[in-house]
Amino acid sequence: MLPAVVKLCCGISYPHVRSMAGLKRTAMAAIGQEIAHMKKGGQITLPDWASHMKWPVSMICETRMEDVKMSRPVTLREEELAYVRQGKEALQKALEIVEDQTGWKIEMSEENGDVIYSKILPGARKVFRLEAVLDASPEELHHHLFVKAEEMTQWNPSIKQIKVLKHVGDDTMVTHEVSAETAGNLIGQRDFLSVRHSCKHKSGIYLAGAATHLESFPPQKGFVRAEDGPTCIIIQPAGDNTGRSRFTWLLNMNLKGWLPKSIVNQALPRAQTEFTRHLRRHLADRLVPAGR
Ligand SMILES: CC(C)CCC[C@@H](C)[C@H]1CC[C@H]2[C@@H]3CC=C4C[C@@H](O)CC[C@]4(C)[C@H]3CC[C@]12C
Numbered sequence: 522m523l524p525a526v527v528k529l530c531c532g533i534s535y536p537h538v539r540s541m542a543g544l545k546r547t548a549m550a551a552i553g554q555e556i557a558h559m560k561k562g563g564q565i566t567l568p569d570w571a572s573h574m575k576w577p578v579s580m581i582c583e584t585r586m587e588d589v590k591m592s593r594p595v596t597l598r599e600e601e602l603a604y605v606r607q608g609k610e611a612l613q614k615a616l617e618i619v620e621d622q623t624g625w626k627i628e629m630s631e632e633n634g635d636v637i638y639s640k641i642l643p644g645a646r647k648v649f650r651l652e653a654v655l656d657a658s659p660e661e662l663h664h665h666l667f668v669k670a671e672e673m674t675q676w677n678p679s680i681k682q683i684k685v686l687k688h689v690g691d692d693t694m695v696t697h698e699v700s701a702e703t704a705g706n707l708i709g710q711r712d713f714l715s716v717r718h719s720c721k722h723k724s725g726i727y728l729a730g731a732a733t734h735l736e737s738f739p740p741q742k743g744f745v746r747a748e749d750g751p752t753c754i755i756i757q758p759a760g761d762n763t764g765r766s767r768f769t770w771l772l773n774m775n776l777k778g779w780l781p782k783s784i785v786n787q788a789l790p791r792a793q794t795e796f797t798r799h800l801r802r803h804l805a806d807r808l809v810p811a812g813r
Pocket residue numbers: 666667670679680683698699700701703708709710711713717728730749754788789792793796
């Protein structure tokens with residue numbers, strides 16, 4: 522009887538839980554974590570079906586800041602904690618945008634199956650969501666896109682320069698990026714100062730980013746400082762036993778400077794397509810033995 526009642530309650534509340542925002546969402550995340558802790562500690566046993574209940578992804582990667590401190594051998598400084606917090610917030614915000622299924626339109630659909638959707642957010646910002654299947658495991662993609670972020674310039678000519686200015690643990694960093702010149706150079710190079718954060722979860726690997734500040738790194742002369750984020754890349758197993766991954770990339774960028782909207786809105790999805798083309802080529806290259 523009791524499991525049936527619990528099951529009914531979960532069923533009724535699930536759609537509401539998914540659509541919660543702000544503090545309510547944070548509260549639900551805390552409850553979800555408490556349950557997980559209690560389960561781990563053997564304080565409660567949940568019936569089998571409960572393990573199939575999916576918490577909204579945007580709650581899963583939410584780690585309490587106390588946990589972050591405790592899991593590190595040395596205590597993080599306040600400033601470092603602030604970056605971790607920014608990274609996690611970026612992930613929550615970006616996932617909220619991706620998870621909200623309303624208002625997405627197909628922007629372009631490529632022959633190789635890639636699709637870019639777009640959506641206008643309140644405040645008139647247009648964001649883009651690329652969906653692709655890539656020939657690499659989530660771990661491998663995490664390696665190329667996050668662990669070896671600085672090496673991206675070697676295989677991705679869309680990025681002129683990328684430098685990790687600060688590492689906070691294994692999952693958070695502050696980076697400085699410079700975009701390459703675009704065709705026709707209508708837009709001009711941009712530089713970005715971002716906090717990048719990664720989170721591994723059983724449902725996939727999440728990479729998040731947002732514009733940040735670093736006192737020792739003010740805007741550079743000759744560059745327009747643009748803002749990337751809140752943004753995220755979601756990498757999940759394709760689910761077809763091929764070792765491939767589903768790649769979802771939210772591009773949410775403010776290029777700054779005086780630019781006609783129409784030019785920006787063409788350049789951004791194009792930049793996404795180009796980036797993915799280079800990534801694919803890099804993945805294909807690694808399969809060929811050196812010195813071919
Ligand atoms: C002038 C405009 C159109 C240029 C746009 C350049 C864009 C596509 C480039 C510039 C900096 C790049 C980012 C640099 C760093 C990272 C972190 C990594 O973990 C995932 C990819 C990601 C997030 C890159 C995505 C592509 C990126 C945003």
